[in-house]
Amino acid sequence: MITGVFLLLWTAVTIGCMQSGEGTDRAQTVVVFKHGKLSGDGRVLSDLLRDFERDHQGVIIREELLPADSDRQHQYYAMNLDGGKAPFDLLGIDTIWAQEFAKAGWIAPLDGFMTPAEQEEFLPGPIEAATFSGRLYAVPWYVDAGVLYYRRDLLDRHGLEPPRTWLELAHIAKAVLEAEQNSALTGFVWQGKQYEGLMCVTLEVLRSNGTDLWSGDRDRAVYGLRFLRETIATHRITPLSTSMADEESTRWMFGEGRALFMRNWPYAWSLLQREGSPVRGKVGVVPLPAFPGFASAPVLGGWMLAMPNSSTHQEVVGELIRFLTSSDAQRKVAVELGYNPVRRALYADESLLELRPFLKDLYPILLAARPRPVTPYYLLISQAVQPEISAVVVGRKSPDEALDAIRRRADQIMGEQISTAELDRS
Ligand code: GLC
Numbered sequence: 001m002i003t004g005v006f007l008l009l010w011t012a013v014t015i016g017c018m019q020s021g022e023g024t025d026r027a028q029t030v031v032v033f034k035h036g037k038l039s040g041d042g043r044v045l046s047d048l049l050r051d052f053e054r055d056h057q058g059v060i061i062r063e064e065l066l067p068a069d070s071d072r073q074h075q076y077y078a079m080n081l082d083g084g085k086a087p088f089d090l091l092g093i094d095t096i097w098a099q100e101f102a103k104a105g106w107i108a109p110l111d112g113f114m115t116p117a118e119q120e121e122f123l124p125g126p127i128e129a130a131t132f133s134g135r136l137y138a139v140p141w142y143v144d145a146g147v148l149y150y151r152r153d154l155l156d157r158h159g160l161e162p163p164r165t166w167l168e169l170a171h172i173a174k175a176v177l178e179a180e181q182n183s184a185l186t187g188f189v190w191q192g193k194q195y196e197g198l199m200c201v202t203l204e205v206l207r208s209n210g211t212d213l214w215s216g217d218r219d220r221a222v223y224g225l226r227f228l229r230e231t232i233a234t235h236r237i238t239p240l241s242t243s244m245a246d247e248e249s250t251r252w253m254f255g256e257g258r259a260l261f262m263r264n265w266p267y268a269w270s271l272l273q274r275e276g277s278p279v280r281g282k283v284g285v286v287p288l289p290a291f292p293g294f295a296s297a298p299v300l301g302g303w304m305l306a307m308p309n310s311s312t313h314q315e316v317v318g319e320l321i322r323f324l325t326s327s328d329a330q331r332k333v334a335v336e337l338g339y340n341p342v343r344r345a346l347y348a349d350e351s352l353l354e355l356r357p358f359l360k361d362l363y364p365i366l367l368a369a370r371p372r373p374v375t376p377y378y379l380l381i382s383q384a385v386q387p388e389i390s391a392v393v394v395g396r397k398s399p400d401e402a403l404d405a406i407r408r409r410a411d412q413i414m415g416e417q418i419s420t421a422e423l424d425r426s
Contacts, residue, residue, distance in 0.1 A: 029059045031313050031320065034077075035092030036303075037068045039248070039267055044336040052323050059316055069246065070094045070196040074379060081106035086308035089317050093138055094196070095129045095302050095371070096378050102132035103376040107306040109135040113318035122325075122342050123366065125300045129374055137306060139325050140342035142333065144265040144301030145362070145369035146204050149272070151260050152284040154180070162286045166205070166227055169261060169289050173237035176260055187237025189250040190263040192228075194390035197246050199372065199382050200299040201263060202228065202389050207297035207370060208290035213385065214373075214410040218403065224291075225392050225399035233395060243394045255279060263288065265301060269358050270338030285358070287365055300369035302342070334359070340366065377417045384409040 038045060049061040066073045074097060080086050081101065093101065101107045111119075114136060119127050126140035148169075150162050158176055163169040173187030191197030203213060206224040211217040231238035242250075247264055251271065254262040257278045262268070272283050287296040305321045307314065323329060330341040335355050340362060346352055347363040372378055385406045391397035397405075 031061045032088040033090040034064045034088040036066045036073050040337045089311040092303050093306050098130045098138045099376040102137035108309045111136040138304035139321050141303045141305050142339035145298040145366050148288050149262040153282040163289050166289045170235040186239050186259050188261040189259045192242040192393045194386050210294045222399045298369045300371045
C-alpha cells in the first residue's frame with residue numbers, strides 16, 4: 001500500500017516536472033504551439049517540428065489546431081490570453097492582431113531573438129505590422145495579398161483577356177456565361193460572409209476606387225459598396241451563396257470548375273494546380289482589377305508567430321520562432337504548402353523560383369499590398385462595421401446608409417479609444 005502511494009506520488013511529481021519544464025535538462029520541456037489549421041498536408045509543418053525536436057534534445061512540441069477562420073481564432077486567443085495564464089507557449093497570429101495583443105500586454109517582445117539587421121531581411125509591411133512602440137512583438141511567418149484567379153482556358157476559348165477594371169470583369173463574366181450556357185458555371189466568387197475576409201474584399205474594392213472605408217471620397221466609397229452588391233443583384237455574375245462564402249468555400253467552387261473568376265489569397269494556387277485538380281493547368285492569376293483611373297489595391301494579409309508573456313519556455317520558443325522563419329523552413333513551406341515566404345531574398349532565389357515560378361509574379365503584388373489600419377483598435381472597428389457591409393451584400397441596407405453607419409462607428413471607436421489613451425497617460 002505504502003509502495004503504491006509512493007509510486008503514485010513519484011509519477012505525479014515526474015509528470016509535473018515534464019509539463020512545467022523544470023527537469024534537469026530540456027528532456028522535460030513541452031512547448032504547446034497553437035495555430036489555425038493550414039491548408040494542404042499538415043505533415044509538412046509537423047515534419048519541421050520533428051526536425052527541431054531532433055536538434056533540441058528532449059524538447060517536445062505539441063501542436064494544437066484552431067479553425068482556419070481568423071475571427072474565431074481571435075476570439076479564442078482573446079479569451080485565453082486575457083488573465084495572463086495562456087495554456088500555450090507559441091501562437092500563430094493574423095497580421096492585424098499584433099498591435100492589439102502587444103498593447104494588451106499579452107505577448108512578449110521578441111527583438112531579443114531577432115536583431116534589427118535580421119528584421120531587415122523580412123518584407124517591410126509585415127515587420128511594420130509586428131512592431132509596436134518601437135519593439136518587435138511577432139515574427140512574420142507567411143505573407144498574403146489578394147489576387148484574382150481566372151480560368152485561362154475559358155477566356156482563351158472566347159478570345160478574351162483577363163480584366164483590368166471591375167466593370168470589365170463584370171462584362172467578361174456575363175459574356176462568357178452567356179456563351180457557355182452551362183448552368184453549373186458562375187462568374188465571380190469572393191468572400192462575402194460576415195467576417196474578416198469580407199473586410200479585405202471591401203477594402204480592396206474601395207481602395208481601388210481611390211478611397212477607403214472610414215475616410216476618403218464618400219461617393220466613390222458608396223460606388224464601391226454598390227459594385228459588390230451589384231455583382232449579385234444586377235450583373236448576376238456572383239451567386240447568392242457568396243454572402244456566406246469564405247476562402248475555402250470559394251476555393252472549392254472555383255477548384256471544381258464552377259467559377260470563371262475568384263478573388264482569393266495566393267495559397268489557393270498550388271491546391272488548384274495539384275494532381276487530380278479538375279482545373280489543373282487551366283488557371284491564371286493577375287492583380288485584382290481597379291476602377292478606371294486607379295491602381296489595383298490588394299490588401300496585405302498573412303500570419304506571424306508570437307509568444308505569450310506567460311510562457312515559461314521563452315528561450316526555446318524564441319529558438320523555435322527563429323527556426324520556423326529561417327530560410328530553410330520558409331522554403332519548405334513555400335514549396336510543399338504554397339505559403340509565401342516572408343524573407344525577401346527568397347523571391348530572388350533561382351532554385352526556389354524554379355520550383356515555384358508563381359512567386360516571381362507575386363512579389364510585386366506583395367510589395368504593393370496595403371495593410372489594414374495598423375492600430376490596436378483595428379479588430380474593434382472591423383467587428384463593428386462587418387455587419388453593415390454584410391447588410392449591403394445581402395441587400396438589406398443601401399450602400400449609402402451603410403457607409404454613414406460605418407463612418408460613424410469607426411469615428412466613435414477611435415474617439416473613445418483616443419480619450420481612453422489620454423486618460424491612461426494623465
Ligand atoms: C487570410 C489572411 C489574413 C486575413 C484573413 C481574412 O488568412 O492571411 O491576414 O485576415 O485571410 O479571412
